[in-house]
Amino acid sequence: xxxxxxxxxxxxxxxxxLAASLLAALAVAALWTAALTLAFPIVKVLLEGxxxxxxxxxxxxxxxxxxxxxxxxxxELDRALEANRPAPSERISSxxxxxxxxxxxxxxxxxxxxxxxxxxxxxxxxxxxxxxxxPFAEFTIILLLLAAMTAVKGVCEYFxxxxxxxxxxxxxxxxxxxxxxxxxxxxxxxxxxxxxxQLMSRFTxxxxxxxxxxxxxxxxxxxxxxxxxxxxxxxxxxxWRLTLLSILCVPPAALVxxxxxxxxKKSSRKQxxxxxxxxxxxxxxxxxxxxxxxFGNERLHRRRFHAASKAYFRRAYQILRLDAINNPAMETLxxxxxxxxxxxGAYLVLRxxxxxxxxxxxxxxxxxxxxxxxxxxxxxxLDPVRKLSNVYSKVKKASxxxxxLFELLDRESLVLDASRPAELPRHSRSxxxxxxxxxxxxxxxxxxxxxxxIDDVSWRIPFGSVVAVLGENGSGKSTLVQLLxxxxxxxxxxxxxxxxxxxxxxxxxxxxxxxYVSQETQLFDGTIAExxxxxxxxxxxDEIEAAARLAYVSxxxxxxxxxxxxxxxxxGCRLSGGQRQRVSLARAMLRNPAIMILDExxxxxxxxxxxxxxxSLRSVSQGRTAFVITHRMTPELLEFxxxxxxxxxxxxxxxxxxxxxxxxxxxxxxxxQTARFQRNAA
Numbered sequence: 001x002x003x004x005x006x007x008x009x010x011x012x013x014x015x016x017x018l019a020a021s022l023l024a025a026l027a028v029a030a031l032w033t034a035a036l037t038l039a040f041p042i043v044k045v046l047l048e049g050x051x052x053x054x055x056x057x058x059x060x061x062x063x064x065x066x067x068x069x070x071x072x073x074x075x076e077l078d079r080a081l082e083a084n085r086p087a088p089s090e091r092i093s094s095x096x097x098x099x100x101x102x103x104x105x106x107x108x109x110x111x112x113x114x115x116x117x118x119x120x121x122x123x124x125x126x127x128x129x130x131x132x133x134x135p136f137a138e139f140t141i142i143l144l145l146l147a148a149m150t151a152v153k154g155v156c157e158y159f160x161x162x163x164x165x166x167x168x169x170x171x172x173x174x175x176x177x178x179x180x181x182x183x184x185x186x187x188x189x190x191x192x193x194x195x196x197x198q199l200m201s202r203f204t205x206x207x208x209x210x211x212x213x214x215x216x217x218x219x220x221x222x223x224x225x226x227x228x229x230x231x232x233x234x235x236x237x238x239x240w241r242l243t244l245l246s247i248l249c250v251p252p253a254a255l256v257x258x259x260x261x262x263x264x265k266k267s268s269r270k271q272x273x274x275x276x277x278x279x280x281x282x283x284x285x286x287x288x289x290x291x292x293x294x295f296g297n298e299r300l301h302r303r304r305f306h307a308a309s310k311a312y313f314r315r316a317y318q319i320l321r322l323d324a325i326n327n328p329a330m331e332t333l334x335x336x337x338x339x340x341x342x343x344x345g346a347y348l349v350l351r352x353x354x355x356x357x358x359x360x361x362x363x364x365x366x367x368x369x370x371x372x373x374x375x376x377x378x379x380x381x382l383d384p385v386r387k388l389s390n391v392y393s394k395v396k397k398a399s400x401x402x403x404x405l406f407e408l409l410d411r412e413s414l415v416l417d418a419s420r421p422a423e424l425p426r427h428s429r430s431x432x433x434x435x436x437x438x439x440x441x442x443x444x445x446x447x448x449x450x451x452x453x454i455d456d457v458s459w460r461i462p463f464g465s466v467v468a469v470l471g472e473n474g475s476g477k478s479t480l481v482q483l484l485x486x487x488x489x490x491x492x493x494x495x496x497x498x499x500x501x502x503x504x505x506x507x508x509x510x511x512x513x514x515x516y517v518s519q520e521t522q523l524f525d526g527t528i529a530e531x532x533x534x535x536x537x538x539x540x541x542d543e544i545e546a547a548a549r550l551a552y553v554s555x556x557x558x559x560x561x562x563x564x565x566x567x568x569x570x571x572g573c574r575l576s577g578g579q580r581q582r583v584s585l586a587r588a589m590l591r592n593p594a595i596m597i598l599d600e601x602x603x604x605x606x607x608x609x610x611x612x613x614x615x616s617l618r619s620v621s622q623g624r625t626a627f628v629i630t631h632r633m634t635p636e637l638l639e640f641x642x643x644x645x646x647x648x649x650x651x652x653x654x655x656x657x658x659x660x661x662x663x664x665x666x667x668x669x670x671x672x673q674t675a676r677f678q679r680n681a682a
Contacts, residue, residue: 003402004213004395010174014167021167021218024160029226031153033234036380038146052131052138056124063117070110077103157223164218172211179203179408187415188487189441194408197280202408205275206401213398216391224384224391231380238374267318274312281305414441415489421506427513427594429498431484431625433459436493438479453479454490455650463498466626466640468633470671471647478519480647481597481627485514497595515588519600521580523572528557528583529564531572535587543590550620551586552612553579578609585613589620596626611636633658633672644668 011018077099084096131138183191183199191199235243285292285301292301438454454476461467471477482488483495486502495502502510515535523531532544532553539547548554548564556579560566572580581601588596598617602610617626618640628637633644644661646654646668654665661668 002399003406004217004399006406007171007175007214007402010171011167014170017163017167018218021160021163022222024156024163025223025226027156028153028160028223029230031149031156032227033230033377033380035146035149035153036231036376037234038142053128053133056120056128060117060120060124063113063120066113067110067117070106070113074103074106074110077106160223161219164222165215168211168214168218171214172207175210175405176203176207179405182409182411186411186413187489188482190411190414193441195276195280197283198276199408200283201276201279202405205279206404209397209401210405213395213401216394217398220387220391221395224387228381228384228388231377231384235374235377235381238377242374243378267315270315274308274315278305278308278312281308415486415507417507418504421509422500422504424497424500424505424509424513427463427497427625429463430496431461431463431595432494432496432499433457433480433483434494434496436480436483436490436495438483438488438490438492452650454483457493457650457652459645459652459655461625461643463625464623465642466621467628467643467645468637468641469627469629469645469647470631470633470668472631472671474649475647476650477629477645477647478599481599481629484595484597484627485516486510512591513594515591515593515596517581517584517588517596517598517601521572521577521584523568523575523580523583525568525570527562527565527567528553531568531583532564532586532590535590536592539590547586547590550589551582551616553582553586555612556582576606576609578606578612581609581613582616585616589616594624596621596624597629598627599629600631601628602630610634631671646671 081096081099081103084093084099086092086096131141179202186194232243281301281304285305292298436454436457437452439450439452442450457476457480469477469481479488483490484502486507489503497510497513524534528548529541529544532547533539535547536543544564545554548557553564557563557566566574568574568580568583572583575583585598585601596617598613602613614634614636617628621640628641630637633641638658641658643655644658645652646661646665648667654661654668656664662672
């Protein structure tokens, strides 16, 4: 239950609503028990054929008679004790000790009878005058009172559940927002290791499980124990000794619940993990839908989905079996608890006794109505216990879900923001990489050596340079510029802008100076203008239009009916690849960045879009440092590139002008020949 207790910070602001809900729950419990106590007058009226007037009058007379008899007996005992009191130096005899015990017992009985007499007098004065003398009329009034109490109880239940429902939804909203805030603080590497399907499982399935558990905690777990507690208090009032016998079943019930709960929590956690695997198969299938159909692999994805669903089914079925054991086990133990109290009680009623085997079980002889009331109150405990046993498994699921959610909330980013950030003026001198070494982490495996993505790279880039970064796939070229964005931090070495270590400045200030265009263009569901404004939310319409013209977005948007207000669809699906890339470039240009990064931005678009993007970059590269990550050089790129950097297996193997590298760098020669061959073939 510890993960659920950690929700206290979210619950405390809702304390007023919880207090109102608790008051309503107390009212429900009181009305529930009061309705059950009506069994006593019903038995008196129906089974014994006496009106309540007659019963109360007879009980008052009997109480007065018993009180007088006990008072007389106590007076005789007092005189006998006074007469037989031993001297201080004498030993107390066994007869004197017996008389002392009888005196104490007599006083206790007299106190009980006196209290009962006082209650009967109060009932006779306050309640009986309002009741008719006719037994049937009395019975009708009792039924009407029962109906009224049930109706009021229903209103209180409605109020209590709506209060709790509002509290739970507000808590879930806060947790959901906190989850997103914590996720956005993570670095790209940690997020990739976690995986989108597992994250989506936490945001959806885990939160749903938590919602069910919290609703049950606030409704049934708040109301049912109160109902059971009030019924037990009422049963103690009728006969505390017999009620105490029924509590002997509590320790075995706690052991059973503990054993089942331990397995439930473990199985629930595994179930949530397998749900993440189901999401993963779905995400891969739907995001690659065209590839799936093009290669005719629908059957393969169906098999994968079936395997993931079967794994989830096994976990769900295991939880179902544990849940199915829980309810009958609790009902059986509750029945035994009732038996332990009612079997001796029936013996006392039928035999007219107050003790069994010399053990005092009742101060006065029990009547049928007393036993019926005790049975009704203990049965009133059984219903809340049965409901709570059904709730237990769901609360354990909620606890497992909360544990997984707090794991994500507690996860620390590998890229930490500076606690006291240094100033970072607009870039104007140089960018330096000093002995950079970086390895990617492996999901689920610790201390596993991997080849370095960047291996001891030192490099200084003067301000205003337009750098083409070349290399084959996996050479480390993209990783290096992503270190500049602090998507990752190197394990060794430093990255500096104008002499300032990037770890010492705030992430927001650093990234505000960088315009980034990735290979996989990410647009959001909105208009073209909204996607461009994403780069600078405070930009005016004129600035957006200027960025659109600069990135040649206007070349196609002007031909659309809504121009820049045209919706792009989910992930920009209504635009072509080249059009999406130009919108992405306009978004980066709108920031007026000091550093521009194009990470393979032209690798998956048509030649015309590539030419337009490079022309745009050429026009905006003045007065800023630009990185163009690519795997091939083109004549258009060579027209404005000032430096070429070549990477191979994580090492920087060549830096300089194009002509120099053609003479001195074999890898660059090979890449250039490949590029020429591709252009000739085209």
